[in-house]
Amino acid sequence: MLSDRKKKILCAVVDSYIERATPVASKDIRDEYLPDCSSATIRNELSTLESMGYLIQPHVSAGRIPSEKAFRFYVNELMYESNLTTAEAEMIEQYLNRKVGSLEDVMTAVTHIIAEITNYTSVVVKEDMSDTITAIKLLDLSNGKLLVVIVTDSRVLKDGMVDLPDDFDERMIASAQKWLNKIFCGKHVSEFINFDYPFALVNDEFAQYNALFKKIIDVLKKVSLMNGMDVEMYGENKMLAHSEYANVENARKFLSEMEDKERIAEILTNDGGEDGSTTVKIGSEENAPEGCAVVTTRVSLGDNVSGSIGVIGPVRMNYRKVLSVLDKISEIIIDLVGKGE
Amino acid sequence: MLSDRKKKILCAVVDSYIERATPVASKDIRDEYLPDCSSATIRNELSTLESMGYLIQPHVSAGRIPSEKAFRFYVNELMYESNLTTAEAEMIEQYLNRKVGSLEDVMTAVTHIIAEITNYTSVVVKEDMSDTITAIKLLDLSNGKLLVVIVTDSRVLKDGMVDLPDDFDERMIASAQKWLNKIFCGKHVSEFINFDYPFALVNDEFAQYNALFKKIIDVLKKVSLMNGMDVEMYGENKMLAHSEYANVENARKFLSEMEDKERIAEILTNDGGEDGSTTVKIGSEENAPEGCAVVTTRVSLGDNVSGSIGVIGPVRMNYRKVLSVLDKISEIIIDLVGKGE
């Protein structure tokens, strides 16, 4: 457990680093955050904080910068909540209320306003799982692969591929198909997502189908996820304004990571969560883009339609601001969606 | 008129600069392009080419780089046509034939394949002017502004604003509306675009309407243009790989210029042109993005639907390759569209 003073100092380092992006010196902390103790004392504390893994010293005559562990701790325990300025809050209200229209328009508007206010990249993912499954077909491509086709009421065909075990014949494929249809037909696509392969379902007769079934259901999951997904992104370029991307190589890497919308969507959605819940992924912690943190808020957009609103910024992002912006936005969205029904 | 040798030398400078992005020295030219004369001779020629405005010397101990004038001359007269490698041609064929689908899918596929092959940014603009006008309505907002609404058969309402002269009353607005409907109802939206305000149409009685009419028609033009337009862009990031964007400030400027899709669309479409015609805009010549050249090919996508396929690259782009890629692509597109009808 950290002493109160250590916490204060750590918080000071993080705050200062978020603002200035330069190593923080003991004297700076004294002058700006802790006037009632000497820089030498702070140096001692910094030194132990470093050995605890919270701080990093780029070189001996530089100050300290926070480690990812420090950011994590900051987000979880140190950071005090803040409110948007009324100007910002009004700006958001106005912007979103002006744009009441289709869900797509709102999504676009949301990414824009977030990116403008935060100066980071903003992403909104909509997962529409409201389609009803009409049929599931398994097609033997006779090259050892099986094509999985999902037919839904919105007449969209969705397909994916599975490797077929050697010892499967036509008859077995047919009965696998029968089983799948029996389980899923008439249900929402969302069933796939939460479907936990029930072991009991597989009696002795079907033991051999076990592996294949699992594979197929995984494909169904993935395919239906991808097809019901809509990703909007805005403000990739805003990132170039931050010092992390002062050299083009980093910028290029970031922008090309941003091109993989599927991966980004996956990052925003992979830990479900309640309506209104917020997640922060920092740096290498999860699959976040290199050197980035991702803040996500979940909102429900209707029956079987859920949304994730995210901000992607450097690990050194202004979490306070981002969190309060997301708070405000999700509040408005929930309100809008509520009205719409 | 330039001597043959001057042309050869100029061409060598441009070719080399396109490839290497570094100033070209007299010796380089001798070694690689003109082995049968001395570097001193070439130096003399370079010197006069410079005084003619074709070349620029960054500093005395550097070679020369081509001016925009040189690129213009190169594109118009010097550059010999080239063909794609068969590998590339096949790649394009395959990629586009695999993706036969909606027009939108094809547009997306086109931008992708172009960007991949050329390593520049690619843009496709579709202008759909096939809607039929059902009604035009003028709404007095009673704040000195007039709301112009276009109703088309595809049930999309499109609107724009016009300042109303002080001395206009309700009755006058009503008759202006009557006139507009008389002229345009039942016609294609494309009529706006080519509509030249006919002076004869305005007899004495309507003289006072003159200015307003012009304004309204301009709005109609703009609104219908913008609404019928569909812009796809891909490969903005590819540009960061080129040395022109080695510093982030340039990159940022470029990317933010690319965000203004309307402007880009305008650049790609503002000089109409026949089906299959190709235009090259170099640097400051037109409204091209800073330091960039834009190559555009027009293709027809059906009745009253036209497309522009464009490549945006640094002024020092590989025009030969870009032109041959666009050639190939437009050939395929014309074929695809032809089949589709």
Place this chain on the structure above:
DNA sequence: TGTTAGCACTCTTGCCGTTCGACTGCTAAT
């Protein structure tokens, strides 16, 4: 034991001068 002043030490940054090399322009010869 915790805090602090002071100082020696380290390491980066910016600057300056020098060298090296890349090209050119000019001159004089062919």
Place this chain on the structure above:
DNA sequence: ATTAGCAGTCGAACGGCAAGAGTGCTAACA
């Protein structure tokens, strides 16, 4: 008209130097 040769210019790279930023350590002090 062409060319070899040479003097001259300028940028890029390098190394050394001084200044500045911050630290860690020590010793004194509450």
